[in-house]
Amino acid sequence: MSDEKSPVLHVYDGIEEHDNQLPNWWLAILWTTLVFGAGYWFWYHIAEAGPGQLGEYAAESAEHAQRMASNTPASDELLLALVKDPTSLESGKGVFQANCAACHGAQGQGLIGPNLTDGFWLHGSAPMAIHKVVAEGAVAKGMPAWERTLGAERVKAVTAYLLTLKGTNAPGGKAPQGEPETP
Template structure:
């Protein structure tokens, strides 16, 4: 206890002094404060790295994708793939390489119908879209893709098409078919 410590009060002969906190203690205090401010900024404001929730979502999507590879496609599975940025990214690449020539780079429609307008010739459910892409509508000029692309890339392309729904790409082809059922 330093000599300079100010006497705070005496009670029952017990003295309480106003001591200066030791430097090592202050160092830890200020370090944790600076760290928490940095942490808060990094994860919550600038979002430079995924937080706990982001990591959980990433892992959940990863698992959904792994399970999906071994199971027949379903509405739930395809909707889960829509939430996986990796799959949607692959689907976009598949779309640009194989589908854009007929459906346009934004899915706005060229030879094939507009995929962004909320109108569907063959239904808007994920499995309706999956069926058209996998089996095609060969008589109407839509090729069947399951054999050429394989199940995984067809699913990725369908996931990407599902993200185009309702984006109403500018300069789109006039609607064909029925409006999407809620």
């Protein structure tokens, strides 16, 4: 599209170069993007008023990790990770007080059931060994199976809580039973 009024700046091989005014729609888009860009930069990078791309990514990753953990079958790694999660330990402690303290004592020092705070274990001291006896019980010996009643999440949480009781040697504890814990 050639504009009659715009001056010819340069001719080469019959091709004319004009200095046309940029169309207004084009200028409108240019100015809008510049203003938007400056606003965006100020909002997210200077004022840090919004979470920004990295923040949103981190939030979504954390949510994803949480969803994964709640669907993940128990493993030594997962149980040890739960030991570092205050929410899970808090819930595990609640589960223990409500369901286990009657037989194992409020500090885990042992009553009808064995002391869970000494270094001795009847069924093994590894996170998954403890998880197994909590989930499946030792029914013939008087330890109920808990997975059905409590569900997988609470069994994982209470197992993580037991891992924090290990070696606390609660006062007035029941005499050791089983084998000493091997490091």
